[in-house]
Amino acid sequence: MAEKFLVETSARHVHLTNADIETLFGKGATLTNKKDLSQPGQFACEERVTLVGPKKQIERVSILGPARKATQVELSFTDARTLGISAPVRESGDVAGSAPLKLVGPAGEVEISEGAIIAKRHIHMTPADAERFGVKDKDIVSVKLDSADRSTIFGDVVVRVSDKFALAMHIDTDEANAACAFGEFYGEIVK
Ligand SMILES: [Zn+2]
Structure with missing residues (x-):
């Protein structure tokens, strides 16, 4: 998984x-x-x-x-x-x-x-995170958000890698509403 x-x-x-x-x-x-x-x-x-x-x-x-x-x-x-x-x-x-x-x-x-x-929706990662996920800075990926009523796959998600970052994806309020991504919420990269 x-x-x-x-x-x-x-x-x-x-x-x-x-x-x-x-x-x-x-x-x-x-x-x-x-x-x-x-x-x-x-x-x-x-x-x-x-x-x-x-x-x-x-x-x-x-x-x-x-x-x-x-x-x-x-x-x-x-x-x-x-x-x-x-x-x-x-x-x-x-x-x-x-x-x-x-x-x-x-x-x-x-x-x-x-x-x-x-x-632009994006994922902040450290270099170690990027290695685990098999991605690099500026890569464009798709992310699946599993919610109860509006599971959504977002394309065009840019990966941003820096040792100054902590692992987290950022979306805006329109995107959160579209996916019912409320409260503590998790996503995964889909290939
Ligand atoms: Zn951000």
Whole structure:
């Protein structure tokens, strides 16, 4: 039987540069760790922002720390539709030519010319995990999620290998809803 791994749902969230943190939250502001995430060093923050699209806005959106080199907004297709923007499916960090958006914080606002994406579903792995699964960085695999009422096989899942990662698959809220992948949930690679 294939080895299973944790499948986590990433709700909409924002990664910010230090400059944008100061614009949104005030001079000298830094992010406050509210909760550590499964990936080592990554954390959910106390701070929240409002996303403002041409159609509607979404309030109290989570920020994930630490600060990054480029501000990035990760949405579901449902969120993008709510905001009224057309965002592409991309791997985290690949924001060139992605959708523009306005972010509003308590101290100011930031208009990004690109950076709003729908995260491509992916599995974080260590090199040792990758060897066990017989895959390598950037491989595209299919993952089966067995749920009570909506078992689903997701194709186009990118494998991301780094010794800084912990083994977990990340899907967005649309994907979790589609597969009934709620609570503590596990998947397996199918060939
Ligand atoms: Zn991830």
